Amino acid sequence: MDKVEVVIVGSGVAALQTAIETSKSKHVTIITKSKLRHSNSYLAQGGIAVAMSEQDNPSFHQKDTIQAGRYYNNEHAVKMLVEQAPYVISNLIDSGMRFDHNQDGSLTYGMEGAHSERRILHSHGDATGKFVTEHLLSKLDTSKIDIVEDTAVVELIIAEDHSCIGVKVMNQKGQVESIYAEHIVLATGGCGSLFQLTSNASTVAGDGLALALKAGARIRDMEFIQFHPTLLYCNGKTHGLVSEAVRGEGAILVTSHGKKIMEAVHPLKDLAPRHVVAQTIYSYMEQGEMVFLDISMIDHFKEHFPTVADICESNGINLDEGKIPVSPGNHFLMGGIETDELSRTSVKGLYAVGEVACTGVHGANRLASNSLLEGLVYGHALGHYLGAVPPRKLAKEARQTGVKHSLRMLPEIADIQNSLMQKAGIVRNGKDLASLKAWLETYRIDELLDVACEDLTLDQLSKINAVIVSWLIAESALMRKESRGGHYREDYPIENDAEWLHTSIVWDKNKVKSLKGNVYYESIKA
Numbered sequence: 001m002d003k004v005e006v007v008i009v010g011s012g013v014a015a016l017q018t019a020i021e022t023s024k025s026k027h028v029t030i031i032t033k034s035k036l037r038h039s040n041s042y043l044a045q046g047g048i049a050v051a052m053s054e055q056d057n058p059s060f061h062q063k064d065t066i067q068a069g070r071y072y073n074n075e076h077a078v079k080m081l082v083e084q085a086p087y088v089i090s091n092l093i094d095s096g097m098r099f100d101h102n103q104d105g106s107l108t109y110g111m112e113g114a115h116s117e118r119r120i121l122h123s124h125g126d127a128t129g130k131f132v133t134e135h136l137l138s139k140l141d142t143s144k145i146d147i148v149e150d151t152a153v154v155e156l157i158i159a160e161d162h163s164c165i166g167v168k169v170m171n172q173k174g175q176v177e178s179i180y181a182e183h184i185v186l187a188t189g190g191c192g193s194l195f196q197l198t199s200n201a202s203t204v205a206g207d208g209l210a211l212a213l214k215a216g217a218r219i220r221d222m223e224f225i226q227f228h229p230t231l232l233y234c235n236g237k238t239h240g241l242v243s244e245a246v247r248g249e250g251a252i253l254v255t256s257h258g259k260k261i262m263e264a265v266h267p268l269k270d271l272a273p274r275h276v277v278a279q280t281i282y283s284y285m286e287q288g289e290m291v292f293l294d295i296s297m298i299d300h301f302k303e304h305f306p307t308v309a310d311i312c313e314s315n316g317i318n319l320d321e322g323k324i325p326v327s328p329g330n331h332f333l334m335g336g337i338e339t340d341e342l343s344r345t346s347v348k349g350l351y352a353v354g355e356v357a358c359t360g361v362h363g364a365n366r367l368a369s370n371s372l373l374e375g376l377v378y379g380h381a382l383g384h385y386l387g388a389v390p391p392r393k394l395a396k397e398a399r400q401t402g403v404k405h406s407l408r409m410l411p412e413i414a415d416i417q418n419s420l421m422q423k424a425g426i427v428r429n430g431k432d433l434a435s436l437k438a439w440l441e442t443y444r445i446d447e448l449l450d451v452a453c454e455d456l457t458l459d460q461l462s463k464i465n466a467v468i469v470s471w472l473i474a475e476s477a478l479m480r481k482e483s484r485g486g487h488y489r490e491d492y493p494i495e496n497d498a499e500w501l502h503t504s505i506v507w508d509k510n511k512v513k514s515l516k517g518n519v520y521y522e523s524i525k526a
């Protein structure tokens with residue numbers, strides 16, 4: 001059987017960092033759905049958090065991360081993130097990555113919401129993701145790494161012993177091919193573009209989550225989604241992100257009458273945690289009020305924030321008026337494929353890294369600028385591990401069990417996006433979530449989990465993935481009867497530590513197939 005050593009799915013920072021480390025001793029194949037640079041990583045504006053300044057300390061970074069995560073974080077995972085961050089970022093700088101500097105040559109540390117210290121590194125102001133991605137791309141050793149673009153992974157190949165032994169890919173002509181591999185890494189990002197209002201790239205649509213669930217892996221914490229408070233909002237649509245760093249530099253959220261909406265809401269006012277800011281803006285919008293970022297106090301805005309300025313100007317916003325119209329929208333998934341500190345999933349041979357993984361670092365809400373960092377730190381650790389593991393003999397491929405789906409009908413992606421935004425968005429309640437879940441179940445989730453990819457188009461497979469992931473979000477959000485971090489239930493508005501702090505909602509294929517609506521609770525702490 002022809003096989004490659006390591007397949008990495010996706011081309012964001014997590015994939016590239018893993019590939020660079022792994023390729024020091026193994027051959028890697030990167031497979032990505034669109035072009036290499038089409039990722040959330042490329043769009044990231046705010047920066048990368050790291051406790052490297054003299055007055056900072058990883059333990060302060062840890063405290064801020066856990067506070068933002070509403071104490072639901074996996075403390076070991078957070079410790080690994082913040083303690084390895086200075087080493088991994090120093091390595092990146094040593095390899096030639098240029099972060100923004102002060103005139104004396106020292107690194108410039110920016111401030112962001114819910115950080116207690118200035119610790120955010122930027123590159124070219126608000127184009128950090130683009131420049132980090134370009135740097136990583138320039139470090140790929142193409143004699144050890146094959147790159148396959150415009151090709152989606154549509155199924156994971158499973159062996160008789162339930163391990164993962166490869167991927168099935170579909171090219172743009174709809175042709176399916178099997179690639180066997182010793183190690184398969186999912187780095188496919190979150191699921192933002194399943195929502196109508198989002199900051200995410202169009203290719204980031206939850207594929208990895210659905211693929212992993214279908215292959216038998218455990219998925220958890222799907223109710224925890226971060227809504228970014230400030231996406232540029234014109235003509236009822238979002239058009240990219242207005243970075244948190246804009247508020248870090250002093251911008252204030254106001255109504256069209258100039259009322260400062262965060263004044264009496266939180267002691268940190270406009271720098272309050274994201275979910276607090278997003279919910280406040282949303283509550284004004286629900287009453288028909290437009291909300292704006294007043295940027296009039298920021299000198300040289302265009303120089304500080306060239307990416308934001310570009311997005312605004314290309315959408316007809318006159319920055320000289322000092323106001324940017326904003327709306328919240330889906331930004332980041334805290335949950336995902338359950339992984340350990342080496343990014344191993346519950347399926348042998350299958351790994352997940354970056355936003356698609358749930359290491360537990362983010363808890364119930366991500367601290368700003370911790371996710372590029374997560375991809376870099378965990379990608380580094382995974383690559384190091386994969387580079388060192390001995391060759392793996394693949395077990396025999398399981399007999400094809402894929403069923404033909406009757407495909408009576410699948411919903412349009414736009415209908416899923418609207419339904420998720422309205423019923424599983426920033427403010428949720430049991431009634432809406434139950435109706436969303438019931439609607440999704442009419443598409444027979446149990447059948448969709450076993451559908452064979454061969455007879456379907458990429459469009460149909462994307463819809464199937466979207467239905468499955470949406471169901472995971474709806475059911476998990478319905479079951480968590482409290483509000484915590486990114487998950488806000490108006491019918492259960494309080495954090496209920498006694499019942500929920502140590503309780504996680506974890507899914508596997510069998511649990512989902514049972515479709516009884518019985519939640520599977522698992523105590524994650526003693």
Ligand SMILES: Cc1cc2nc3c(=O)[nH]c(=O)nc-3n(C[C@H](O)[C@H](O)[C@H](O)COP(=O)(O)OP(=O)(O)OC[C@H]3O[C@@H](n4cnc5c(N)ncnc54)[C@H](O)[C@@H]3O)c2cc1C
Pocket residue numbers: 009010011012013014015031032033034036038039040041042043044045046047048049128129151152153154187188189190199200201203204205207208240241331332353354355356368369370371372373375
């Ligand atoms: C506008 C914006 C601004 C942000 N700003 C910041 C910031 O300042 N700081 C910060 O820390 N974080 C920020 N984030 C979050 C951060 O960018 C992401 O969490 C992070 O980049 C995720 O990296 P990743 O490598 O896991 O996945 P991504 O960068 O999302 O890449 C996923 C890749 O997988 C590919 N893919 C998906 N499905 C398939 C499939 N079936 N087959 C093959 N390939 C597939 C996609 O095409 C893509 O290449 C921002 C996000 C956005 C959207």
